[in-house]
Amino acid sequence: EIVLTQSPGTLSLSPGERATLSCRASQSVSSYLAWYQQKPGQAPRLLIYDASNRATGIPARFSGSGSGTDFTLTISSLEPEDFAVYYCQQRINWPSTFGQGTKLEIK
Amino acid sequence: EVQLVETGGGLIQPGGSLTLSCAASGFTVGSNYMSWVSQAPGKGLQWVSVIYSGGATYYADSVKGRFTISKDNSKNTLYLQMNSLRAEDTAVYYCAGHPRKYYFDYWGQGALVTVSA
Numbered sequence: 001e002i003v004l005t006q007s008p009g010t011l012s013l014s015p016g017e018r019a020t021l022s023c024r025a026s027q028s029v030s031s032y033l034a035w036y037q038q039k040p041g042q043a044p045r046l047l048i049y050d051a052s053n054r055a056t057g058i059p060a061r062f063s064g065s066g067s068g069t070d071f072t073l074t075i076s077s078l079e080p081e082d083f084a085v086y087y088c089q090q091r092i093n094w095p096s097t098f099g100q101g102t103k104l105e106i107k
Numbered sequence: 108e109v110q111l112v113e114t115g116g117g118l119i120q121p122g123g124s125l126t127l128s129c130a131a132s133g134f135t136v137g138s139n140y141m142s143w144v145s146q147a148p149g150k151g152l153q154w155v156s157v158i159y160s161g162g163a164t165y166y167a168d169s170v171k172g173r174f175t176i177s178k179d180n181s182k183n184t185l186y187l188q189m190n191s192l193r194a195e196d197t198a199v200y201y202c203a204g205h206p207r208k209y210y211f212d213y214w215g216q217g218a219l220v221t222v223s224a
Contacts, residue, residue, distance in 0.1 A: 001168075034210045036152075043201055043214035044152065055212065087152055091209030094165040096142075098152040 002026055004088050006099035012107040019075040021102045023088035028068045032092040035064055035073045038101075039084045047086075048073065080106075109133040109213045111202050116218030123192050127218050129185040129202030134213060137180030140205045143187045145198040146217070155200070156187065170196075192222045 003026040013019055023033065031051040036044040046055040048064035051071060061076040075082055083106050088099040111134070115127040127143070143155040156166045156176040164176050175188040185202050200218050203211035 032209065036211070038152075043217060044211070045214070046210060046212050049207060049210040089152075089154075089210070094157065095167050096154040096157075096209065098154070101151045 001095055002029060002090050002097050004090055004097055004099035006088060006102045008102060010103045010105060012105050013078055014107045015078050015080055017078050019078055019104060021073040021086055023071040023099050025069045025090060029090040029092040031067045032090060033071050034089045036087045036089065037084045044087065111204060111213055111215035113202055113215045113218035116220050118221045118223065119192055120224055121192060121194060121222055124190045125192065125220060127187040127200055129215055131183045134204050136178050136183050136185055140208050141178060141185045142203045142205065142211060143176060144201045144203055147198040194222050196220065197222045
């Protein structure tokens with residue numbers, strides 16, 4: 001099973017700042033990695049797939065990069081609605097696995 | 108607009124059985140991959156099971172032999188039969204539709220399953 005490790009566990013930033021979230025895989029997942037956003041009491045929402053492609057309707061301030069074992073989700077300028085928990089997910093094989101999440105909180 | 112609506116959650120005793128349903132609209136269950144993803148209270152996401160458009164199924168090791176995923180294309184509905192339930196199965200269970208095959212584009216609102224005596 002591929003283990004995804006996200007860092008940091010919690011990120012405290014202010015609106016307007018840039019956020020950089022990391023996801024590291026225990027073995028190569030090529031570019032088969034996605035990012036999800038989850039707000040309290042809501043289902044997750046797909047943001048990025050195949051490491052760098054924005055899903056439908058996702059604002060351009062969200063971008064993804066990386067391949068192999070190291071991936072990054074960047075939010076260029078934080079909006080109030082961006083404060084949430086973010087998960088990465090790999091799809092190179094089953095079982096698909098998620099990272100443990102990064103909580104992005106308002107500083 | 109795609110809607111996935113889960114039903115069937117509730118309180119069940121350890122060792123009991125429960126079946127979750129996920130009714131889809133605006134999305135064809137039979138033509139797409141469909142998964143169940145769980146989230147224990149205050150915890151992260153865990154993939155549970157997938158069923159391919161052709162009917163092939165895969166399971167997480169933690170539920171293999173106890174859970175069964177299935178679908179009824181005529182009803183456009185996904186199911187998760189859960190047997191021999193354990194306290195550690197307590198979670199919100201989301202159904203997810205993935206037209207991109209391996210990424211979870213569409214999610215239901217979740218159904219809470221609580222396994223407790």
